[in-house]
Amino acid sequence: MVYTAPKLAGNFVLFEVHEIMSRDEYTLKQDAAEYKVGTLVISEYATGAKTGKYVRATQTLVDAEDDADYAVVFDTVDAAAGDTKGAVFRQFGAIKGANLVLDASLTVAEAKALLAKQNIKVL
Secondary structure, eight states: OOOOOOOOGGGTEEEESOHHHHEEEEEEOOOSSOBOTTBEEEEEEETTEEEEEEEEOOHHHHHHOTTOOEEEESSOBOOSSSOEEEEEEOSSEEEOGGGOBOOTTOOHHHHHHHHHTTTEEEO
């Protein structure tokens, strides 16, 4: 039997100013798949306005909204049963790009530019 360690926030966060300034709790929209530690999320829009929920970032969503907010899921969240609150890394720090969980339509280089808007440096 091979033990596979769970992915932890420590695997992607290199530096944060202070957890009070860098982290927050956001509502993650219902999704059949877990939001894994390191998942890039984007603010959801409906009829041109933010809904207050966050979803997995895809190229289509990124292209649709220029002023979207981005964050990285800090702890794995199961939102299969409905919208769920989850801890996110939202600003002021540095993270490992290799440990980001990205949709297949996005690259680490693209995520780096998106997260720069939130003052998060991707290394």
